[in-house]
Structure formats: structure tokens, C-alpha cells
Amino acid sequence: MSMNVTSQTDKSRDAKPSTGGRDSACVACGGTGWLIETQGTIEKARRCDCVSRRIMEKLISNAGIPQRYSDCCIDTLNAKGNDSLRAAKKVAQKFIDDYPAVTAGLLFIGPPGVGKTHLAVAILKEIVHKTGDTCIFYDYRDVLKQIQETYNKESQASEMAILEPVLTCRLLVLDEIGARRVTDWAHDTIFYILNQRYSNSRITIMTSNFPESKLSYDKAMQTHRDLDEYTLVDRIGIRLDSRLHEMCRFVRIEGEDYRKRNIQERYGSTG
Ligand SMILES: Nc1ncnc2c1ncn2[C@@H]1O[C@H](COP(=O)(O)OP(=O)(O)OP(=O)(O)O)[C@@H](O)[C@H]1O
Ligand SMILES: [Mg+2]
Ligand SMILES: [Zn+2]
Structure with missing residues (x-):
């Protein structure tokens, strides 16, 4: 996803996610924010989608709508x-x-x-x-x-x-x-x-x-x-x-x- 992470440095009513982007209820990553993918014998970690979803939710809730x-x-x-x-x-x-x-x-x-x-x-x-x-x-x-x-x-x-x-x-x-x-x-x-x-x-x-x-x-x-x-x-x-x-x-x-x-x-x- 093409999220502009640098924009998180903008000052807002509380733009930063207080949870560090982790979602304790996420079934996919168990709340760690990471998914482990195995390719052959190699294990790779990648960010779970719930992390960016939480950031978006936080930005929307802080927008004052x-x-x-x-x-x-x-x-x-x-x-x-x-x-x-x-x-x-x-x-x-x-x-x-x-x-x-x-x-x-x-x-x-x-x-x-x-x-x-x-x-x-x-x-x-x-x-x-x-x-x-x-x-x-x-x-x-x-x-x-x-x-x-x-x-x-x-x-x-x-x-x-x-x-x-x-x-x-x-x-x-x-x-x-x-x-x-x-x-x-x-x-x-x-x-x-x-x-x-x-x-x-x-x-x-x-x-x-x-x-x-x-x-x-x-x-x-x-x-x-x-x-x-x-x-x-x-x-x-x-x-x-x-x-x-x-x-x-x-x-x-x-x-x-x-x-x-x-x-x-x-x-x-x-x-
Ligand atoms: N064409 C439409 N289709 C669906 N919902 C609409 C439509 N127009 C307005 N609404 C709904 O009607 C309500 C009033 O609309 P809105 O507040 O956007 O009007 P406004 O033009 O900003 O009015 P005001 O000048 O009084 O602020 C809102 O709940 C909005 O979601
Ligand atoms: Mg209006
Ligand atoms: Zn997750």
C-alpha cells in the first residue's frame, strides 16, 4: 500500500497511533503486527495489514469529524x-x-x-x-x-x-x-x-x-x-x-x- 509514512510527522490533534500500530484483536498476526512467511527454509517477517489499518483509523478518529x-x-x-x-x-x-x-x-x-x-x-x-x-x-x-x-x-x-x-x-x-x-x-x-x-x-x-x-x-x-x-x-x-x-x-x-x-x-x- 502506498502510504506516506513521513506525513506522520505532521502535528495533529494526536496523529500518532498510541498502540504502536498493533492490533490485539487481529486474528492474522495475533496482535504482534508481524506475519511470518516461510519460503523454503527461510522465514521472513512482514508487516500485517492491521498495522496500516490502525493508523488510518487513528487518523480518521483524530480528524474531528x-x-x-x-x-x-x-x-x-x-x-x-x-x-x-x-x-x-x-x-x-x-x-x-x-x-x-x-x-x-x-x-x-x-x-x-x-x-x-x-x-x-x-x-x-x-x-x-x-x-x-x-x-x-x-x-x-x-x-x-x-x-x-x-x-x-x-x-x-x-x-x-x-x-x-x-x-x-x-x-x-x-x-x-x-x-x-x-x-x-x-x-x-x-x-x-x-x-x-x-x-x-x-x-x-x-x-x-x-x-x-x-x-x-x-x-x-x-x-x-x-x-x-x-x-x-x-x-x-x-x-x-x-x-x-x-x-x-x-x-x-x-x-x-x-x-x-x-x-x-x-x-x-x-x-
Ligand atoms: N444528495 C444526498 N444524498 C444523500 N444524503 C444527503 C444528500 N444531501 C445531503 N445528504 C445528507 O443530508 C444531511 C445534510 O447534508 P449536509 O450537512 O452535507 O448539507 P450542507 O449542504 O452542508 O448544509 P448546511 O449548509 O446547512 O451546512 C447529511 O446527513 C447528509 O449526509
Ligand atoms: Mg454543512
Ligand atoms: Zn494483524
């Missing part, structure tokens, strides 16, 4: 009758195939419930499995909140302890960018994070509810009349928006709110 999204993968995203979602899935698959030879991240933009976070998580998981890279999922509001909390006198964590994995992980998923109204401090913090990552050729995948421009806002309003009245630029400012265009390919997803559709189907809509 919310429980609700832990099973998300590209195949389970149903794009039937939705051209924009089908196109987005293709972009996602190409990104995975090309990674790590990619120079820009992705920004999935669209109304609520169309599968943006699902897709971002699915990419993260595939990249971990493909490369063994340290990948982290963060809600935009949480990263700001956690950094802010470190300013409390009683806080055990330092600002850098939160920031470092965010800055250095190979792939960062920043969910719901712009979801919180930005103060100058929040703007500068996110700008710093994204700028640092960009300068160091670190890839970032993002999602947002906010249409990128007034033009796409007017279009989105035709189907989603309950949208907030803001565009992404209103929420994050011109400078950060310009940075995003440099760092990411913008991928628009249209469609119905899957959450509503799913619930109505389950309970049997009367409407």
Missing part, C-alpha cells in the same frame, strides 16, 4: 436529478485522484442541506486512506471560539496549541465559512490561518451557505426565498474573499434541502 458525518462517503451522496451535485461529485473525485498533486482547494457553495459538508468529509476520509496525511475538520465558528477561549485566564490550552494543527495539517476542512458575523479580530484570525496555509502550500477545503456574489444571490433567491440577505463578501470581507478565489476552486451546488426531503419522506408528508 462530527459523529453525524462519520459514515459520509462520495458513493452515498445521491445526485439523481441534480446536475450541479453530479458535477460537484466529479470535481471531488478528480480532486481525490489528483491529490497530493493539487495546487488549490475547493469551496462548496450552496443553500442548506444540499450535501456540502457531506462531500467535504467524504473527500477528507478518502485522502486519509489514500495518503495517510494528517487531515482536520473544523467548523469555522468552533475554531474561532476555541482560539478565543484560550484568552481566558483559566484556560489550560494556549492559542498556539489550537492554531498549530490548523496551520500545519496537510488538509484542512473549514466548514460553514462566514457562518458567524466577523469582528475585526475574527477576520484577522481567519485571514491569518488561510494566508499561512496558502503560503505553505497547504490545501484547504471549505463550505459556505452564502452566495459568492449579488448575481448568484439573486439566482439562489429564486428557489430559496428564506436565504439570509448576505453574500459571502458581505460576511467575510473583500480581502478574504479575494484570498479564497486564489486558494480554492469555487463549486456551486443547487438543489433541495435533503434534510427536509428525507424527513418528509420518512414521516409521510401531508402537504
